[in-house]
Amino acid sequence: MKLIVQKEDLLYAVNAVSRAISNKNTLPILGGIMMITTESLPGKLVLSGTDLEMAIECLIDADVQENGRIVAPGRYFQDLVRYLPEGPVTLFSENTNELLLSYEQSEVAIRCNDPEEFPALPTAEGNIRGQIAVSTFRRMVKQVSVAAATDVVRPLFTGILLELTGSKLVMVASDTHRLAIAEDIWQGENITEIKLILPCRTMLEIAKLAVSDEGMIEIVASRNQAFFRFENLTFATRVISGQYPDYHQVLPASSLYCCHTTIQREKLIESLERASLLSRDAVRGKTNIVCLNWREEGLLLTADSPEVGHIYEELAAIVEGTQIESSYNARYLLDALKVMDNEQVSFHLTGESTPGIILPEGSEQEQSPYTYLVLPVRLSR
Amino acid sequence: MKLIVQKEDLLYAVNAVSRAISNKNTLPILGGIMMITTESLPGKLVLSGTDLEMAIECLIDADVQENGRIVAPGRYFQDLVRYLPEGPVTLFSENTNELLLSYEQSEVAIRCNDPEEFPALPTAEGNIRGQIAVSTFRRMVKQVSVAAATDVVRPLFTGILLELTGSKLVMVASDTHRLAIAEDIWQGENITEIKLILPCRTMLEIAKLAVSDEGMIEIVASRNQAFFRFENLTFATRVISGQYPDYHQVLPASSLYCCHTTIQREKLIESLERASLLSRDAVRGKTNIVCLNWREEGLLLTADSPEVGHIYEELAAIVEGTQIESSYNARYLLDALKVMDNEQVSFHLTGESTPGIILPEGSEQEQSPYTYLVLPVRLSR
Numbered sequence: 123m124k125l126i127v128q129k130e131d132l133l134y135a136v137n138a139v140s141r142a143i144s145n146k147n148t149l150p151i152l153g154g155i156m157m158i159t160t161e162s163l164p165g166k167l168v169l170s171g172t173d174l175e176m177a178i179e180c181l182i183d184a185d186v187q188e189n190g191r192i193v194a195p196g197r198y199f200q201d202l203v204r205y206l207p208e209g210p211v212t213l214f215s216e217n218t219n220e221l222l223l224s225y226e227q228s229e230v231a232i233r234c235n236d237p238e239e240f241p242a243l244p245t246a247e248g249n250i251r252g253q254i255a256v257s258t259f260r261r262m263v264k265q266v267s268v269a270a271a272t273d274v275v276r277p278l279f280t281g282i283l284l285e286l287t288g289s290k291l292v293m294v295a296s297d298t299h300r301l302a303i304a305e306d307i308w309q310g311e312n313i314t315e316i317k318l319i320l321p322c323r324t325m326l327e328i329a330k331l332a333v334s335d336e337g338m339i340e341i342v343a344s345r346n347q348a349f350f351r352f353e354n355l356t357f358a359t360r361v362i363s364g365q366y367p368d369y370h371q372v373l374p375a376s377s378l379y380c381c382h383t384t385i386q387r388e389k390l391i392e393s394l395e396r397a398s399l400l401s402r403d404a405v406r407g408k409t410n411i412v413c414l415n416w417r418e419e420g421l422l423l424t425a426d427s428p429e430v431g432h433i434y435e436e437l438a439a440i441v442e443g444t445q446i447e448s449s450y451n452a453r454y455l456l457d458a459l460k461v462m463d464n465e466q467v468s469f470h471l472t473g474e475s476t477p478g479i480i481l482p483e484g485s486e487q488e489q490s491p492y493t494y495l496v497l498p499v500r501l502s503r
Numbered sequence: 504m505k506l507i508v509q510k511e512d513l514l515y516a517v518n519a520v521s522r523a524i525s526n527k528n529t530l531p532i533l534g535g536i537m538m539i540t541t542e543s544l545p546g547k548l549v550l551s552g553t554d555l556e557m558a559i560e561c562l563i564d565a566d567v568q569e570n571g572r573i574v575a576p577g578r579y580f581q582d583l584v585r586y587l588p589e590g591p592v593t594l595f596s597e598n599t600n601e602l603l604l605s606y607e608q609s610e611v612a613i614r615c616n617d618p619e620e621f622p623a624l625p626t627a628e629g630n631i632r633g634q635i636a637v638s639t640f641r642r643m644v645k646q647v648s649v650a651a652a653t654d655v656v657r658p659l660f661t662g663i664l665l666e667l668t669g670s671k672l673v674m675v676a677s678d679t680h681r682l683a684i685a686e687d688i689w690q691g692e693n694i695t696e697i698k699l700i701l702p703c704r705t706m707l708e709i710a711k712l713a714v715s716d717e718g719m720i721e722i723v724a725s726r727n728q729a730f731f732r733f734e735n736l737t738f739a740t741r742v743i744s745g746q747y748p749d750y751h752q753v754l755p756a757s758s759l760y761c762c763h764t765t766i767q768r769e770k771l772i773e774s775l776e777r778a779s780l781l782s783r784d785a786v787r788g789k790t791n792i793v794c795l796n797w798r799e800e801g802l803l804l805t806a807d808s809p810e811v812g813h814i815y816e817e818l819a820a821i822v823e824g825t826q827i828e829s830s831y832n833a834r835y836l837l838d839a840l841k842v843m844d845n846e847q848v849s850f851h852l853t854g855e856s857t858p859g860i861i862l863p864e865g866s867e868q869e870q871s872p873y874t875y876l877v878l879p880v881r882l883s884r
């Protein structure tokens with residue numbers, strides 16, 4: 123292999139594909155970055171990294187003088203490229219054991235892994251196809267990912283459910299204590315109704331790398347794999363198998379709301395942050411429990427911890443309907459409030475021990491761009 | 504105690520004094536922040552924190568209605584104040600067990616520690632007195648602290664030696680592998696020659712909190728304690744006892760230089776960073792060893808690691824005198840180069856296995872604002 127690339131292009135690509143590289147050293151080859159040039163892609167260097175669950179591929183311009191492939195050790199290579207001087211870098215390898223980088227009057231030789239061991243990356247195939255605006259995708263992933271489970275005991279809940287029709291995309295995540303739903307438009311090609319469960323971690327990585335505020339993400343998927351493509355990047359991810367529970371059954375009909383409230387989002391966030399500090403209760407084994415008491419005159423928010431102290435806050439709020447007092451994990455409320463950007467939010471309650479629904483102010487649950495369901499904490503008194 | 508302070512003043516003070524609070528929970532009371540108002544300081548709230556080695560005190564404006572004192576739990580209090588709404592906050596305590604903070608329509612009560620247990624803070628006394636510009640102090644501490652030892656086995660070397668005369672201040676630090684010396688002017692009051700060894704950690708904290716580019720730091724010290732005062736902050740620190748080795752004996756006379764070199768500082772930093780990546784040698788138990796070969800045509804920098812690969816760099820440099828090849832711990836060289844801000848640096852060598860001296864380009868060792876001595880690594884070949 124022999125080619126010349128610009129340092130800044132190489133660094134961008136190496137940083138991007140490194141996001142898929144496994145930190146766990148189960149298989150050393152997965153710590154590598156594959157670099158390939160082929161006749162079918164003249165003038166391009168293809169870099170890729172994978173942890174077997176997700177793969178990231180990045181294409182950059184290169185002055186290719188001889189085709190080839192090599193697997194560089196990921197972390198070393200990333201650090202090295204970061205410190206290269208600006209300008210052209212020559213990548214050269216006579217065999218697959220060693221890669222020679224030359225720049226200015228200097229050169230580095232690094233030992234490489236056997237490319238035969240590198241897992242074959244899937245090609246973007248599937249009959250589920252469509253496009254979504256980068257900014258919309260990012261908004262949806264940010265808003266639902268907070269509700270996904272992080273423990274791998276129930277793999278289904280570490281995923282985000284995607285419900286796709288021709289014009290509407292719905293994303294859903296839940297760890298069984300709360301449920302987040304985001305919906306928006308996309309441009310699906312001849313899709314009636316398809317459900318896919320994709321790893322939340324991969325979705326977050328895509329949202330992180332899709333930084334441009336314009337442009338579209340192209341989605342190609344089958345029952346087993348999904349591909350996301352934008353600019354010079356392609357993400358491949360496995361689809362989590364299993365049947366996602368019917369979340370519609372959990373969502374209370376809006377006719378069951380007995381208390382409608384509207385409150386300043388930022389004010390509630392600050393108040394919950396303060397209350398979180400005073401809600402650690404080592405004795406009862408509960409953490410972050412805050413009590414929300416919705417009254418005609420506003421919201422009373424209280425929390426106490428025998429060790430630290432207690433807090434009492436009065437917040438201005440519009441409260442209509444039955445006065446309700448319920449306790450929540452403050453973290454669950456904060457997660458939702460922090461990923462919203464509305465000045466005011468609506469918190470609808472169905473009872474003291476039944477679900478509450480947080481919505482952007484003014485939207486109806488049935489067609490809200492974002493719906494967050496949260497269960498109160500049952501306290502043994 | 505009853506008083507009203509502005510949230511931003513309180514947050515500034517709490518953040519400042521928290522820097523002295525111990526993270527180790529040996530004595531719970533040391534995790535606290537003492538707050539006092541007295542008749543002798545009307546209209547002021549005094550906050551302080553200490554880990555017994557260093558103490559930080561901060562004075563802020565307060566509308567004091569009733570004098571008193573209280574010790575709030577440091578970390579909780581800091582987090583809480585951070586999340587308070589902008590504007591006035593009332594601090595109230597009926598007894599020393601509980602502090603009540605009220606703001607807007609809300610209030611928090613936090614449990615407090617017994618102020619009787621809080622160590623008495625020393626008052627700024629001593630016959631060593633003077634003033635130094637904040638920016639000068641910061642420059643000197645930054646440049647010498649990199650050479651101080653971090654292991655507490657030899658407490659002397661975890662300190663910075665201060666040599667004070669009436670007009671000149673010299674700071675020195677060493678971990679026995681390298682030695683850093685910074686000197687500059689200060690305004691000492693009738694001082695012939697005084698030596699003090701102060702903990703490097705404290706000096707770094709002072710440099711960190713002295714953010715303004717103007718103003719003076721006032722120094723008051725005795726044989727046992729030193730005080731640094733600027734704006735509304737006072738630092739107290741113990742003096743490390745013992746006799747600092749005579750560093751003049753280690754410094755080679757400039758007549759012993761056999762090779763004079765001048766090189767671009769940034770270029771050498773980048774090259775050393777790259778070489779560091781390829782200089783980990785698990786087999787020989789050496790890390791970060793790079794070889795510097797100074798030749799007439801410039802610097803050859805090489806490093807190799809059996810596991811990772813090898814690097815060969817040619818850097819432009821002016822080299823006069825004997826050609827010399829020595830190996831160094833790249834980290835030691837980087838530490839010095841990164842705290843300098845000169846475009847070019849001079850690296851003077853006295854032999855292959857004897858000390859090298861790094862100076863800002865154009866300065867003579869005898870009166871350089873910064874001198875960094877580094878020993879080559881002896882390799883068993």
